[in-house]
Amino acid sequence: MPDLRRLTPGEARARFRAMLSAGDCIRPASVYDALTARMAAELGFPAGMLGGSVAALAVLGSPDHGLLTLDEFAGLCRRICRTGALPLMVDADHGYGNALNAMRCVEELETAGVAALTLEDTALPLAYGQNGAKLIGLAEARDKLSAALEARQDPGLVIIARTDARYQDAADLTARARAFADAGADAIFLTGARTVDQLTAVREASGLPLMLAAQKGDLAGVDVAALGVRLCLTPHDTLPAALRGAYRSLAAVASADGTEAPEDLMRRLNETERYDDLMRRFLKK
Secondary structure (H helix, E strand, O other), X not given: OOOOOOOOHHHHHHHHHHHHHOOOOEOOEEOOOHHHHHHHHHOOOOOEEEOHHHHHHHHHOOOOOOOOOHHHHHHHHHHHHOXXXXXXXXXXXXXXXXXXXXXXXXXXXXXXXXXXXXXXXXXXXXXXXXXXXOEOOHHHHHHHHHHHHHHOOOOOOEEEEEEEHHHOOHHHHXXXXXXXXXXXXXXXXXXXXOOHHHHHHHHHHHOOOEEEOOOOHXXXXXXXXXXXXXXXXXXXXXXXXXXXXXXXXHHHXXXXXXXXXXXXXXXXXXOHHHHHHHXXXXXXX
């Protein structure tokens, strides 16, 4: 039976750092509130992960379009962390703005009790006329990460630099990984990685533990722990599964059909089509 005593923020951060130093690849549970954090701890998950899309859905009932505020996100983190159930890693997006905003983000999330946060170099929010995701420049990404690290009061708090392999060639990717390591990142979250060569190059350039969103492409079935990967996310299925259960329960009371396809249910509940229309009308040229 796992140890279910309440962890202090310091204990949670020490546990998380120990995971990064070990030789295994851990897979945190996708959680979205106090109860799912306790469930994950009871089932033996070593850590929890609060995704940005999950938080947007849980708090606003909206798609992940950068509408959630830092205050709303930090409040959700605080409610999960106060359980002391397990170390919580959170998706801090782009730090909610520029380098100064990223500093404020670190201050708020550290106070909320998170054990680790990921900070990405994506250009957010989407600019008018922007088609698809883009990365900010290397210099800005480095300085933004440096500012975030400077804002950290507890050196135990883990700050993970996130970048996307899909938008960079090998040289740019390794240069960015090296810059993040020089700035003092604790690990690198490499999204969009699909090959062993990408992992090897980033690991050799940075010397840091790696994190993946999923094992896809040539990485499917590979022992990624041997390549320096210490964290690999599990699918964010917890909240959608809970919503499907709630819908079926309500449908039974209302004597209605509760067998709607999950993807159709989610698109309607989070108003995907409405937000898609708003983006077409106000963000496209």
